[in-house]
Amino acid sequence: MSRRKRNKQPPQVAPPATLRSTFPVxxxxxxxxxxxxxxxxxxxxxxxxxxxxxxxxxxxxxxALGAAWSLVAMLGKGSKLVFGWVDGLLLGMFAxxxxxxxxGSQTGAPRPAxxxxxxxxxxxxxxxxxRQLVTTATQRNAVAVVMIALAAAAGGHGLYQVFHELxxxxxxxxxxxxxxxxAAGQWSPEGSAQRAAFEARLDSPEPIAMFALxxxxxxxxxxxxxxxxxxxxxxIRQFREPSDQRLNWHSCLPAVGLAIALLCIGWCxxxxxxxxxxxxAVVGLATLGFIWWQDTADARHRRRAVWIASIASPVVVALIxxxxxxxxxxxxxxxxxxxxxxxxxYWHATSEMIWDHPLFGVGPGNFQAxxxxxxxxxxSETIADPHNFLMEIASNAGLPAVVLxxxxxxxxxxxxxxxxxxxxTSSLIVEETNVADVHYCWIGGLSGVLLALxxxxxxxxxxxxxxxxxxxxxxxxxxxxxxxxxxxxxxxLPRGVYFAALAALAVHLLASGGIxxxxxxxxxxxxxxxxxxxxxxxxxxWVVSPKAGLVLLLGFTSGVVACYFTAYSPVAGxxxxxxxxxxxxxxxxxxxxxxxxxxxxxxxxWAIEPLRTQAALQAATASVLDPQFEVRLARxxxxxxxxxxxxxxxxxxxxxxWRESEEQPLLASxxxxxxxxxxxxxxxxIAHAQLAWALAQSDDLARAQRxxxxxxxxxxxxxxxxxxxxxNQVRLTDPQVAESTVLDLMRGLTPPQ
Numbered sequence: 001m002s003r004r005k006r007n008k009q010p011p012q013v014a015p016p017a018t019l020r021s022t023f024p025v026x027x028x029x030x031x032x033x034x035x036x037x038x039x040x041x042x043x044x045x046x047x048x049x050x051x052x053x054x055x056x057x058x059x060x061x062x063x064a065l066g067a068a069w070s071l072v073a074m075l076g077k078g079s080k081l082v083f084g085w086v087d088g089l090l091l092g093m094f095a096x097x098x099x100x101x102x103x104g105s106q107t108g109a110p111r112p113a114x115x116x117x118x119x120x121x122x123x124x125x126x127x128x129x130x131r132q133l134v135t136t137a138t139q140r141n142a143v144a145v146v147m148i149a150l151a152a153a154a155g156g157h158g159l160y161q162v163f164h165e166l167x168x169x170x171x172x173x174x175x176x177x178x179x180x181x182x183a184a185g186q187w188s189p190e191g192s193a194q195r196a197a198f199e200a201r202l203d204s205p206e207p208i209a210m211f212a213l214x215x216x217x218x219x220x221x222x223x224x225x226x227x228x229x230x231x232x233x234x235x236i237r238q239f240r241e242p243s244d245q246r247l248n249w250h251s252c253l254p255a256v257g258l259a260i261a262l263l264c265i266g267w268c269x270x271x272x273x274x275x276x277x278x279x280x281a282v283v284g285l286a287t288l289g290f291i292w293w294q295d296t297a298d299a300r301h302r303r304r305a306v307w308i309a310s311i312a313s314p315v316v317v318a319l320i321x322x323x324x325x326x327x328x329x330x331x332x333x334x335x336x337x338x339x340x341x342x343x344x345x346y347w348h349a350t351s352e353m354i355w356d357h358p359l360f361g362v363g364p365g366n367f368q369a370x371x372x373x374x375x376x377x378x379x380s381e382t383i384a385d386p387h388n389f390l391m392e393i394a395s396n397a398g399l400p401a402v403v404l405x406x407x408x409x410x411x412x413x414x415x416x417x418x419x420x421x422x423x424x425t426s427s428l429i430v431e432e433t434n435v436a437d438v439h440y441c442w443i444g445g446l447s448g449v450l451l452a453l454x455x456x457x458x459x460x461x462x463x464x465x466x467x468x469x470x471x472x473x474x475x476x477x478x479x480x481x482x483x484x485x486x487x488x489x490x491x492x493l494p495r496g497v498y499f500a501a502l503a504a505l506a507v508h509l510l511a512s513g514g515i516x517x518x519x520x521x522x523x524x525x526x527x528x529x530x531x532x533x534x535x536x537x538x539x540x541x542w543v544v545s546p547k548a549g550l551v552l553l554l555g556f557t558s559g560v561v562a563c564y565f566t567a568y569s570p571v572a573g574x575x576x577x578x579x580x581x582x583x584x585x586x587x588x589x590x591x592x593x594x595x596x597x598x599x600x601x602x603x604x605x606w607a608i609e610p611l612r613t614q615a616a617l618q619a620a621t622a623s624v625l626d627p628q629f630e631v632r633l634a635r636x637x638x639x640x641x642x643x644x645x646x647x648x649x650x651x652x653x654x655x656x657x658w659r660e661s662e663e664q665p666l667l668a669s670x671x672x673x674x675x676x677x678x679x680x681x682x683x684x685x686i687a688h689a690q691l692a693w694a695l696a697q698s699d700d701l702a703r704a705q706r707x708x709x710x711x712x713x714x715x716x717x718x719x720x721x722x723x724x725x726x727x728n729q730v731r732l733t734d735p736q737v738a739e740s741t742v743l744d745l746m747r748g749l750t751p752p753q
């Protein structure tokens with residue numbers, strides 16, 4: 001064999017392609033981004049404030065998206081996990097809230113606690129997915145365009161409500177008030193406090209769009225209105241600096257879109273009459289002005305800007321105070337003082353709750369039941385949240401969770417507003433724009449409208465449905481606004497613009513609360529992601545190995561299964577059967593309703609509403625001496641251990657049974673339950689009055705007079721007619737005004753029976 005043949009090397013053969021090397025990671029992550037935005041948009045379009053069970057289908061979808069992201073990371077080569085100091089702190093906060101939720105499900109009401117816990121898990125997964133999928137300037141801008149378009153559509157919907165829908169609804173109510181109340185399931189007799197409250201809400205001129213509360217709508221409008229304002233400033237700026245940009249008809253499209261969006265957002269925000277929203281808008285605009293200065297001035301001027309801002313802040317506050325004094329007769333200003341007074345009462349009571357539960361709080365979902373323990377005598381209502389997002393987290397999950405959140409926000413602020421930080425952009429135009437990322441966000445935004453519509457149809461009784469006309473309105477207005485704003489994806493917005501929106505939303509939530517409301521919290525966590533997306537010091541992108549991807553996949557898949565069996569399936573089953581039971585009761589089919597209630601209790605042993613309805617039905621149609629009634633009543637109270645209303649209701653049932661049979665054990669049971677109600681609502685005048693009357697019937701006049709005196713004292717501190725003794729009744733043979741009853745007891749007289 002010749003030397004040439006001996007030295008001849010075999011031809012190089014390329015290694016066979018593997019699935020991991022050929023898997024289309026970018027395309028798969030794009031569709032995941034579309035799915036994420038479909039869920040985030042649907043959260044805004046489905047009212048769920050203080051009712052976390054309504055977002056359980058969306059929580060399952062988010063967990064499924066997390067599992068899909070893990071599968072992509074496992075199959076695709078080069079998939080990365082973005083994680084930094086801020087993410088670590090927020091992960092610690094979410095973990096602490098989860099621990100508090102598990103503790104709260106054992107010490108409080110398990111069903112509300114589990115529903116609220118899954119709501120928080122959904123928010124955590126949404127933040128995690130957005131952090132992984134929104135990483136470039138183009139994606140940031142595409143996200144901003146979709147959310148500005150959504151806010152513009154919500155503002156347009158609010159305007160439609162104020163000028164067309166609400167006047168039409170009021171006219172229909174005046175024509176047939178009883179029929180409308182029965183159709184809404186809120187019938188009450190004329191002249192009652194319940195009907196007066198319904199009519200007051202109906203006469204309110206404030207828009208709510210698809211939210212349940214006006215302040216929730218104001219939070220959405222404020223946040224994305226600030227982002228839209230920042231986009232307008234930087235869009236105009238690009239034509240004032242030397243560049244290849246020229247003003248033409250195509251470049252005017254974003255100006256038209258921004259004008260429409262800002263008009264809808266600003267006008268609707270003004271109509272909400274949300275004082276916290278107004279203050280938040282001022283703070284957001286001031287922060288945006290500081291960001292603009294920091295981004296355009298040199299280092300020396302930026303340091304000077306910090307001092308000017310520090311000096312100007314108290315001046316601005318003084319000017320606002322002077323304006324409030326000049327407008328002190330205007331309802332917005334006069335009502336603002338009243339609203340602030342209410343909030344101070346809420347915060348005082350909540351601070352006492354936090355003091356008693358500093359480490360893990362009372363657990364998500366247990367706040368309202370425990371609030372009556374701390375409620376002040378002059379407070380107007382038993383609130384579902386403290387109207388302050390920091391107190392909300394502290395009361396639900398303890399002070400450590402608040403510390404972790406504030407530390408994360410502090411790092412975000414430090415990195416964006418640090419004096420001497422170089423300008424965030426050297427060019428106002430993104431040189432490389434991935435059009436596919438933009439399309440995925442738009443597809444997700446429009447799909448969110450369809451998703452909200454479908455969820456309302458598929459989950460009747462669990463999800464408040466969105467009408468077809470509302471879906472069309474959001475699709476047309478949002479789609480048109482998004483199309484007009486589409487050139488903004490090439491604009492390089494500094495991350496400080498999103499921080500200004502985050503600061504505005506934080507100010508709003510400090511007075512309105514709602515950090516756990518999915519429709520509001522989605523904006524909050526998304527803005528944090530936008531502040532971090534891009535070149536963020538301290539954050540690293542870790543390559544996800546197949547083993548790590550498998551672990552994440554198993555974790556998210558387990559979450560889907562756990563959410564389905566512990567929350568979604570039982571809650572949805574109970575919701576459907578409770579709706580059917582109400583229909584049977586309306587048709588006088590008591591046996592059919594009782595059968596559905598039994599099924600509901602079997603499906604979800606932690607459900608409170610079936611037990612309450614069963615007990616009420618048996619108290620009305622049978623005897624409270626039935627052992628089955630006592631078993632159901634005890635189980636109801638066990639599942640809702642901190643609320644005072646179930647004890648008061650049970651006392652009323654036993655009191656009525658005693659008046660009919662005069663059996664002393666029934667009176668003793670009524671007194672026992674009234675005492676439990678007073679223990680859980682010590683500052684409730686009506687609770688003390690009812691207990692005083694029951695004690696008087698048992699000839700315990702000393703204690704009766706003591707509780708009657710306490711009822712009169714508490715009533716004197718309460719300025720609200722609907723909660724006064726004169727506006728309520730105690731349970732006699734014929735209901736009697738509570739005020740006259742306790743006054744008779746104080747004089748040593750026995751009220752007429």
